[in-house]
Amino acid sequence: MAHILIIDDDPIVCETISHIVKHLGHEAxxxxxLQEGIEKVSSEAVDVVLLDVQMPDGNGLEAVPGIRKAPSSPEIIILTGYGDADGAELAIKNGAWDYLEKPSSRQQISLTLTRALQYRQQKGAIKPAEAIKREGIVGNSPQMRDCLDLVAQAAKGDANVLITGETGTGKELFALAIHNNSRRANSSFVVVDCAALPKNLVESVLFGHEKGAFTSADRAQEGLIRQADGGTLFLDEVGELSPSVQKSFLRVLQERRFRPIGGKEEIKSDFRLIAASNRDLDELVRRQQFREDLLFRLRTFAIELPPLRERLEDIKELVRHYIAQLAEEHGQQAKDLSPEFMDLLARYPWPGNVRELVHALERAFAAAPGEPTLYPKHLPTNIRTQLARTSIRKKAAPAVVPAERRGGDPTSPTFATLQEVREAALVDVERQYLKDLIERTEGDIQQACLTSGLSRSRLYSLLKKYGISTAT
Amino acid sequence: MDVVFYSPTNGSSEERLQRVIESVTPAWEGTVCRTIEDLSERLLQPKNDLAIALLLAEKREDIEGLLPVSNLFRNTRIILIAPDRNKETIAAAHRLRPRLLTYSDSDFADVFTVLAKIIADHHNPNGMGGR
Structure with missing residues (x-):
């Protein structure tokens, strides 16, 4: 018997769904x-949460990350308004298992609930993320746990995997983790860096060549596809492959056989493919720069890695891990971390993700030889100055720019830049507009979208940015 | 961009590779790391940005000797020159996850073009500097 939590301010909806849940043999x-729901999910073991978006004390979508962090990590099904495609998309992006449009039929509710429970049961049967070899992947945020669950699932099979994520998020480490947890772990993990290899070299590096195949081919050369036989071929930055190589590689993927350049016979290679990209491959397909059929094959199993700014709770663990590693490498005692040092790291947006963080820690470590504690002054100057600028800008750019700052003595150090004035004015106008919009539409999101011309996801994002509630 | 060159034995391949590095990065300081200790010390120095390590192995044991310090290659792109095409050598080479694996009997034209591309992309804001 599973435990299902229904969070909805409408007692009739709660009663109806409770009835269905009990009929399926579960506890409702x-x-x-929202407050009551969060308290219950924090104190009771819950398998699935059915969550309404429009709640009197806030937006249900904003509570999704908090609910997912609950001890029982429940699956979440969002209850959205009828025909609200943006709300549904936003729900899925926020980590919900699925969504249900209100009103839904008894059959729809039963089916969605049953599928969520089946998924949960299967997930429980999979090797837990902690049990897999992590290969230096650090972090236990819900986003990381989800990604590690996917690594465990991918490692069980041989399907092609596509790993996407911004630069520095650790795509190669995840690919390696899949390989090292798979049945192919004792064979090679072969990297093909499509961004580093010039166009004229990719084909020969991948497929190999026979002696005399081209001017400088003074001896036969085995390609990386052949060397990956029995193991894993990792195509890093796959979006950089030229159209001709994409075409050739598609055939290799379909048949797992290929012909070296200048070769007469085809060679078989039993490799598992993992590809990675920091580019939007769907966009490249739309621009006809990447083959749709190849993308379809690469994406049999997809893992999207979150940027570091979306899992800031992992920073502490990452910092401790790398500082301990640096101390060991340098033959020194691990250094203490001052609260100010940690605070600064937590406030920086890390556009270069974990790679940038590790760089910063290396530099901080080197800047404090013999010192037992790391302070903000040990961090690279560019990070400290950017945070200082952001902090000063926030203080210097009030919601409404005072009249005296729009003119006056231009040599005064407090005279705002045009960009600052523009930004401050925009913030003020946007905030006031949204307040008026919610008041005028009495918090009806659908009406607010129609009136403003904003998509639902954009509207929610702006309301969140300005801390405006839909409850009027 | 830092270019680190590891060559445990002074030989003709080393001279040819040095010429390749110098032709791509004229500002290269010319230091050759002869031992794993030299190399580790060099890799432990904080990097200004991305680093490239050219590793010239004269025998398979040279590659195997690098495996215990492979952690130090984080944020470093490896170009590995293997001594031969034996299966064991190649398997050991792939454990270092090189961006380019080539062989000491090559003319190093491949090293030149890969090195030049990595450096050019890194300096070009629209290039594919990231991983």
């Missing part, structure tokens, strides 16, 4: 506010 728990 209800909560009529």
């Amino acid at each position: 728990i209800t909560a009529h506010s």
